[in-house]
Amino acid sequence: MRGKAIAFILALALIMPAIAFNGRNNLKIFNEKKELINEPQNVTVVVDIKRIRSHDLQNNKIYFKIYIDDEESQWWDQVFEGMDIWFEWPMAFKQVKYEENKVIPIRIEVWKKGIVDELCDISQDKGDYLYGKALKLFFNLTTGEWYGDDYLGDENGYGHSTGYEDGDYCQNDYEIWFDIYEWGEDGDRMTYWEKIKYGLNTSRDYSNVDIDGDGIPCDWEDKYGYNPVVPEEHIHLDPDEDGLDNIEEWETSRWLSDPFAQDIFIEVDFMKAKYPWQEDYTLPKESQYMICDAFIKHNITVHFDDGSMGGGGDLIPYDEGMDSKDLMAARMKYFLRGDPNYWRKGVFHYAIICSQIEWYWRPAGGRMFYTDSFVVGAQYVRNWLWSIKLQGSDYITAMASVFMHELGHNLGLFAFDGIDNESTRFPWQRGYWLWAPYKSCMNYRYVFKLVDYSNGDDKEYDQNDWAKLDLRRFDEDWWR
Structure with a gap:
């Protein structure tokens, strides 16, 4: 991988002089230093895949096909394996001729290896084949923005699709x-x-x-539609109402947060087992992904920090x-x-x-x-x-369910x-059926078995949990 990355950089180094020096026309403009400069004639469009995660909890083998201006443009053909894959280097690039406000079509496809390779769904569109599964975008060479299946202000995030x-x-x-x-000589994205x-x-x-x-670099402000030369009170701005102001959104952008799409960050620590031959007490990755899947269906991205x-x-x-004393000390x-x-x-x-x-002087599965x-x-x-297995569940699901229950209180x-109704635990209790x-x-009836909140479909004895979530509440400095 590192050798390919070096080759990628060398290739860009070879084409950049043509972009920066040979490809200039006679249009004369001035920069802030009053230096006479010329407009580039060609530009290099880069598609940078940051991360991809499977929703089926399987270590699948996948590969990409990326088309820039209708030409397959990925730098290398490689098969990747895993449930959650992060990438270190840009995936594809192509040099194109510049015209003012010219729009370049881009298509990103993800394929799963198998006896017959299958196209995976990363698009908001319904349907099979390319239209309903591939990500179709349009990149403006002048503004540096894109639109299509993903766009600035998309409630699922800019540069984020599922x-x-x-x-x-x-x-x-x-x-x-x-x-x-x-991609330019200057090194930023503007x-x-x-x-x-x-x-x-x-x-x-x-x-x-x-x-x-104003506390945030120009690149981030420009990407998300703010003017980088006009100060904003970012510390007071939380456009997606997730409890993170724009300063915090910028600080967490290295982990792919978005100021216009709700994010939840959770730091998780574990406990050593009592004896060396026992398994430590952790939250399985599969449990984490089940929680992520539940939230992303409602356009909320959960980020787990288990050391990453x-x-x-x-x-x-x-x-x-x-x-309580032990917990607060930890x-x-x-x-x-x-x-x-x-x-x-x-x-x-x-x-x-x-x-x-x-x-209350008895063992419990969790608490806020x-x-x-x-x-x-x-x-x-x-x-x-x-008992959990007799109810058709398993350890992975049970841990995800209990974790999501306590997060719900947060x-x-x-x-x-x-909620937390003791009369709903067992079938011989009236509340279990009510x-x-x-x-x-x-609901204690479903804890250990269900990794979801209710959407309030039933009129009686039900509520829409998702509509009642307050992502800003955890930031309040009080406790009861």
């Missing part, structure tokens, strides 16, 4: 993150013509420059039964790093996967112990695994009689 958007969940669905930009419009130096790299002093983002994945020493040590004002507070939720917890924090007792789930799901329409993991 086959779930069409409502059909059985089409080899994948979730994909990507970027499209013009086009030559955008820099002219903003009065910027066309040869300077503004990717990490905050020229208007530099914060989670700590192994807390074994504790037979964590009480939160301060492992999540806040001993600093009550640590930057992750108000950005990440915090979860601990431990052995068991004590709740602060507005941004909750705990799941994995040993408690293991102890009840025999997101404000409390004030409803079907609250059956409330198909939510917040």
Whole structure:
């Protein structure tokens, strides 16, 4: 992979002089330094696949076909394997002739290897074959923006698409993150013509420059439709109402957040097993992906940090039964790093996967112990695994369900009689049948079995949990 990446860079280095020097016409314009410069005649359009994730929880083998201006343009043909794959280098590029506001068609296809290769669904469109499954986009060479199956302001995110958007969940669905930009000598994503419009130096790299002093670099502001030379009060802007202001959205953009699409970040720490030969208490990747799948159907992207983002994945020493004091001490040590004002507070939720917890002097499967924090007792789930299997569920599903239940409390799901109702646990209880329409993991009848909140389809004894989520609530500095 590294050799191919080096070859990719060398290839771009060879074509860039033609773009930067040989391909200029006689149009004369001035930059902010009053230097006379000429407009490029050709530009290189780059399609950069950031990440792709399977919705079927399988380690499939996949490959890409990427068409730029109707020509297959991926730099290398390679098969990738895994449920969740991150990419380090751009996937495809093509040099095209520049014309003002010229639109370049781009098509991204994902194929699953098999006896007969199958086209995967990454499009919001319904239907089979290319129209309903491939991602069809149109890139403007002047503005550097694209539209089509994905666009700026898309509630699912700009540069983010999933086959779930069409409502059909059985089409080899994948979730994909990507970027499209013009490769230039300057190193940032702003086009030559955008820099002219903003009065910027066309040869300077503004990717990490905050020229208007509002706390966010020009590149990010330009990508998401803000003027990079006009200050904004980004610390007070939260257009998607997910509890992350624009400064925090920029800080988390390395993990693919979006200021106009709701994101939830969760740092997860684990607990060592009691004995060396036992399995540590963790949250399985498959459980994480089940939770992600439930939320993305409602255009909410969940990001787990189990060590991949530099914060989670700590192994807390074994504790037979964590009480409130233990939990708060762990939160301060492992999540806040001993600093009550640590930057992750108000950005990440915090979860601990431990052995068991004590709740009103009895073991429990989980609990919320602060507005941004909750705990799941994995040993408690293991102890009840025999019953869980008799109900047609399994450990992966049960852990995802309990985790999502406690996360629901972090997101404000409390004030409803079907939530945490002790009379709904067993078939011999009246509440078990009375609250059956409330198909939510917040209902004890369905916890361990269902990884979803209710959509409120039933009029009685039901509520729309998804409509009542408050993603900003965890950021409040209070506790009851």
